[in-house]
Amino acid sequence: MGFGKIRVGRSVAAIVAVLAIALLALGASAGAGDDSSTETEFPVPPPPITEGYYPCSVCHAEMETNMERRELVDEHESIKLNHGPRSRWCFDCHTPENRDVLHLASGEVVTFEESYLLCGQCHGDKLRDWKVGVHGKRTGEWNGKKQYLLCANCHNPHSPHFAPIEPLPPPPRPRDIR
Amino acid sequence: MKEQALTIPTEKERRRNRALTRRRFLRSTVVAAAGGVLASCSPSVRESFFQQHLKELTEEDKKRTYARLAEEYGNRYGGKFTVGGEPAKEGVLFAYALDLSRCVGCRRCVYACVKENNQSRDPAIHWITVLQMEKEKGVDLSHADAYYNPKAVPEDGHFYMPVQCQQCRRPQCVEVCPVGATWQEPDGIVVVDYNWCIGCRYCMAACPYGARHFNWSRPEIPNEQINHDTHYLGNRPRYKGVVEKCTFCIQRVRKGKYPACVEICPVGARKFGNLLDPESEVRYVIENKRVFILKEEINTQPKFYYFYGV
Numbered sequence: 396m397g398f399g400k401i402r403v404g405r406s407v408a409a410i411v412a413v414l415a416i417a418l419l420a421l422g423a424s425a426g427a428g429d430d431s432s433t434e435t436e437f438p439v440p441p442p443p444i445t446e447g448y449y450p451c452s453v454c455h456a457e458m459e460t461n462m463e464r465r466e467l468v469d470e471h472e473s474i475k476l477n478h479g480p481r482s483r484w485c486f487d488c489h490t491p492e493n494r495d496v497l498h499l500a501s502g503e504v505v506t507f508e509e510s511y512l513l514c515g516q517c518h519g520d521k522l523r524d525w526k527v528g529v530h531g532k533r534t535g536e537w538n539g540k541k542q543y544l545l546c547a548n549c550h551n552p553h554s555p556h557f558a559p560i561e562p563l564p565p566p567p568r569p570r571d572i573r
Numbered sequence: 574m575k576e577q578a579l580t581i582p583t584e585k586e587r588r589r590n591r592a593l594t595r596r597r598f599l600r601s602t603v604v605a606a607a608g609g610v611l612a613s614c615s616p617s618v619r620e621s622f623f624q625q626h627l628k629e630l631t632e633e634d635k636k637r638t639y640a641r642l643a644e645e646y647g648n649r650y651g652g653k654f655t656v657g658g659e660p661a662k663e664g665v666l667f668a669y670a671l672d673l674s675r676c677v678g679c680r681r682c683v684y685a686c687v688k689e690n691n692q693s694r695d696p697a698i699h700w701i702t703v704l705q706m707e708k709e710k711g712v713d714l715s716h717a718d719a720y721y722n723p724k725a726v727p728e729d730g731h732f733y734m735p736v737q738c739q740q741c742r743r744p745q746c747v748e749v750c751p752v753g754a755t756w757q758e759p760d761g762i763v764v765v766d767y768n769w770c771i772g773c774r775y776c777m778a779a780c781p782y783g784a785r786h787f788n789w790s791r792p793e794i795p796n797e798q799i800n801h802d803t804h805y806l807g808n809r810p811r812y813k814g815v816v817e818k819c820t821f822c823i824q825r826v827r828k829g830k831y832p833a834c835v836e837i838c839p840v841g842a843r844k845f846g847n848l849l850d851p852e853s854e855v856r857y858v859i860e861n862k863r864v865f866i867l868k869e870e871i872n873t874q875p876k877f878y879y880f881y882g883v
Contacts, residue, residue, distance in 0.1 A: 532841030559725035
């Protein structure tokens with residue numbers, strides 16, 4: 396359940412790779428003394444973004460922003476938006492100027508690790524329950540460290556309703572026990 | 574008739590006459606034979622035969638018993654077993670909450686429980702039964718189906734209600750046990766001592782939730798599927814002819830971990846914690862959600878709460 400796959404042409408990929416390496420090198424030298432990592436209030440796992448496809452800006456920095464509502468093609472073809480009213484669109488959550496982050500209705504920028512704040516704008520009751528560990532799954536210790544999950548770890552943000560799953564086999568009937 | 578026949582025999586005469594009755598002969602023979610058998614047994618079997626009730630054992634005795642069992646299980650299933658006896662923690666009363674508005678009836682919990690708690694695979698024993706019910710009828714046990722098996726769940730118009738040991742505050746199963754093989758621990762978990770259970774199944778008849786299960790034959794578990802990390806009152810391998818039930822994964826929760834069913838649930842419907850801790854998840858559920866207990870009218874006072882998280 397990711398955010399959809401992104402396919403990149405070979406030549407573009409090569410350029411992107413070079414750019415990414417350059418950026419990484421720059422980032423490493425710049426952020427050497429900066430140790431304030433993206434630690435959030437709740438212990439959440441990494442967002443479920445298909446490996447190798449983040450940061451989004453690797454592709455999107457080169458592309459023109461198309462603000463038009465449309466059926467997505469090519470790289471994001473698999474994303475079918477089925478979430479709330481039909482007026483909902485990519486840039487209600489994604490930020491046109493910087494695809495590596497999300498934003499709230501107020502315009503405040505949030506990272507993918509804090510995406511629960513974004514979901515909580517509409518689903519405030521769920522966010523409240525999630526914070527105390529009642530909405531969503533918790534693992535870890537009942538009286539100690541708990542592992543939280545992001546909303547997006549269970550719900551596909553573009554189509555959040557749970558898909559039906561196959562049940563495991565039923566128990567044997569008493570008459571079948573030998 | 575001679576006069577002597579009418580006199581009442583003295584105590585001394587009576588004892589002498591009794592000396593060789595059939596009953597006395599048989600009794601002494603059986604005792605001697607049993608003694609002979611026990612003497613020829615391995616010390617481990619002899620020890621298990623004379624094992625006292627767990628509550629009467631000293632700490633030293635318990636340790637020896639646990640070690641003996643670990644060795645027995647190792648011989649049977651292979652690998653190195655640990656049989657723990659972690660006691661209840663002070664100030665802890667375990668409770669469970671299950672969100673009926675989330676459960677999709679996938680039975681992942683059923684099989685996670687089987688694996689964690691070493692239930693018999695053949696014949697299959699499940700400590701959790703998931704009931705499929707019709708939304709139109711509500712919580713109605715007379716229309717519940719435990720054997721649903723569609724291609725995909727949840728099915729339209731249905732909801733799902735997993736039932737397992739409700740860990741009653743007034744456990745009727747404990748009331749009826751004639752030998753004291755099952756009791757409620759200080760942290761609220763109702764446990765069974767498989768070495769003390771005589772298999773009369775009174776507790777199964779008394780339980781209003783169908784939560785207790787009987788080992789009709791020797792439980793079969795493939796060696797590679799056994800869980801070696803066990804607790805004496807929990808998931809250690811059972812014997813033929815004993816009763817077993819959910820213990821809230823006593824071997825896990827007494828070490829601070831969540832029960833296996835909580836950790837596997839793909840929709841996060843299962844909540845667990847300390848009822849005495851105001852910060853716990855179960856307390857939040859009870860204080861903020863619509864909660865009910867199963868068969869409230871029979872006053873068993875379960876510590877297993879069903880709720881609607883919507």
